[in-house]
Amino acid sequence: MVNLKGGSSKTTSAAFVAHAAAERGLSVLLVDADPQGSALRWGELAGWELPAVALASRDLHRRLPGIVGDRYELVVIDTPPMEDHRGIVVAAMRAAGVIVVTLAPTMIELDRLPPVWAAVNEVTAGG
Template identity: 40%
Template structure:
């Protein structure tokens, strides 16, 4: 399965979700490669920080911030159970290439009307990609949700009847994610029983259960 985390809006937590999704699957014995397709290279920076700290390598991180991604990612998938693409913000060529590479697109959004409006351009690109890849699956994922906030509940209700639909699993606004970014660790390594680790585990399980088409050769 090739999963691409994409949104035209920056700052929605794509890299954090990509890293922890890859880590959750790797911890279950899956072979995982994370593709850093963001020119900022934040996932590569995290991987280098992890190496400096002497932490065990859990999954490979490859930098592929170029618009040939749709041709190269399937090659990576031959030697992996899962390929996770950390997509770029507002780079149309790269975004289209990631869409053509993916079996499943995850669109992270925060519980805010502004995030909903910013997703319109992303959905237009998704519709365009489905002309060539009609089997391409997609889901919204609610990220950085405040506990029991009205806004988070209203955002989930708004997306409930949307296409693409919203995942049941949500990720909270957790200090643990900031600590993991600084240390090159996963939240499950910092606190295996903490809420952040439990939320990511539930998200990984739900995503793995989504039926997806195969990527184009």
């Protein structure tokens, strides 16, 4: 889950996607790549059974395979706002097979997408 700003539903979407997949029988790991740790905190408060780990690192793409091993069928990564932690978000996108850009359907949010597309292009071009 990726976007430039906070408050664009990254953490909420990550939590719900992870739980929906787990309910359907997939083995799911939620990775909290936001240094604020809001996904992990939510899990503590709500008593999630879903496994979740903190990995707010610019090396995430190198470290994640060792953590995941062959134990999980789906890994959902919650990221910090790209404008604050671009290195972590780029690392998370390098590790990802699917990048979800969450946003409210407003003109203001649409207007803020170009830097996100630029980062997606950088990553998918292998840069």
